[in-house]
Amino acid sequence: MKILGKAKQIERHLRTSIERGRWKPGEAIPPERELCADLGVSRVALRDALMALTNDGLLIRRQGSGTFVAESVGQRQVSMLCTLDDLMSGQRFFTRAVIEELKQRAEDHGYKGMLGVGQGKTGKDVIDSVSALDPTHAQNMAGAILITRMPPVVHDHLEKLNIPFVTVDVNLKTSDHEILLDYSAMVNLGARVLREAGQEDFAIMAFGDSSLEHESPLSIIESSQDACLSAVNNDTKRIILVPVDHPELAGSIFANWWQRTDRPNALFFTDDVLCDMSCQTISKLGISVPDDLMFISESSTANRFHFAKKIACLEFSVPQLADATWDLLDDLIHGRLPSKPVRRIQPVYRPGETL
Numbered sequence: 001m002k003i004l005g006k007a008k009q010i011e012r013h014l015r016t017s018i019e020r021g022r023w024k025p026g027e028a029i030p031p032e033r034e035l036c037a038d039l040g041v042s043r044v045a046l047r048d049a050l051m052a053l054t055n056d057g058l059l060i061r062r063q064g065s066g067t068f069v070a071e072s073v074g075q076r077q078v079s080m081l082c083t084l085d086d087l088m089s090g091q092r093f094f095t096r097a098v099i100e101e102l103k104q105r106a107e108d109h110g111y112k113g114m115l116g117v118g119q120g121k122t123g124k125d126v127i128d129s130v131s132a133l134d135p136t137h138a139q140n141m142a143g144a145i146l147i148t149r150m151p152p153v154v155h156d157h158l159e160k161l162n163i164p165f166v167t168v169d170v171n172l173k174t175s176d177h178e179i180l181l182d183y184s185a186m187v188n189l190g191a192r193v194l195r196e197a198g199q200e201d202f203a204i205m206a207f208g209d210s211s212l213e214h215e216s217p218l219s220i221i222e223s224s225q226d227a228c229l230s231a232v233n234n235d236t237k238r239i240i241l242v243p244v245d246h247p248e249l250a251g252s253i254f255a256n257w258w259q260r261t262d263r264p265n266a267l268f269f270t271d272d273v274l275c276d277m278s279c280q281t282i283s284k285l286g287i288s289v290p291d292d293l294m295f296i297s298e299s300s301t302a303n304r305f306h307f308a309k310k311i312a313c314l315e316f317s318v319p320q321l322a323d324a325t326w327d328l329l330d331d332l333i334h335g336r337l338p339s340k341p342v343r344r345i346q347p348v349y350r351p352g353e354t355l
Helices: 006-019 032-039 043-055 084-088 092-108 123-129 152-160 183-196 225-231 247-258 272-285 318-333
Strands: 059-062 066-069 077-083 112-118 141-147 165-170 178-181 203-208 239-243 266-269 294-298 312-315 342-345 348-350
Touching (some): 006 043, 032 043, 043 059, 077 084, 084 092, 084 112, 092 112, 092 141, 092 272, 092 318, 141 152, 141 318, 152 165, 165 318, 183 225, 183 294, 183 312, 203 225, 203 247, 203 272, 239 247, 247 272, 272 294, 318 342
Parallel strands (some): 077 141, 141 165, 165 178, 178 342, 203 239, 203 266, 266 294
Antiparallel strands (some): 059 066, 312 348
16 A cells, blocks of 8 residues: 555544544634644645545535534444455354454444445455445545455555555465464464374364365465474375365364374364364264363354363454554554554464363
């Protein structure tokens, strides 16, 4: 995203001041000379900013009287954008938890948090399906947060609308301003915890692309693919894949793995949905944990698993993620150059009774 010019920075500063009630609807804003001194800007840049706000209907200029806040000024929005697939896939618990935290951050800062869910097979389909991305509606959007792998064309669309945005993704950098969940670090931490528990030959259960063969390591869709393979010394027999669009199959896939005579007695779930589905199968089969099977799971949502014992977990803090995301977006909304445009969220280990 390009760095904003001075006039645009002033515009966003004044817009935010109005939204937060510094000047009420119908109230006159200070004279240009006073604003220039207060903001430390030139009159030319200030006038360009005032003209933009007038064109947007936020200000009204009255000859001989001054400039006034429009009576109809409404609350500006921050949109949380994701795809329907994200809300329905194995990541749905995490995505929904992040959305709720981010909506709360927006409302705490005087904005209206809005959810935009994109549908369709192409980027254009996604844009057309989200009303907030329509240029006529986007005028009221202060900023946007893109949650996990929105099509690149959506990034381009927001750039053209001059709307600041931050992306939240897993490991793989997709934009200039991004919050990344460090899944590679999560895999490495999980592998270390298992090895310290004496389990060198553990298996890993992960989501995979259902269009490819389960045995193929290339069908691991998470960007932590290299870390997963490294953790099992490139032994693909120790990787158990579940189709990302059919997380409900995790239980039966676990049962098939359990019947193998060459399976290890330790398992690492890279997603809490996979763990939850498998735990139900573990209970049905009467498997003794941790005597017969030890396991650890990712749990980004503090998920209450369907299991009798406290599960050893690797967690990404959703509140920490929301705070980092909002801090970054707030800089962009106000035209500030972020000191750290790409930030990584690290996992932490929570001991449990399954190791």
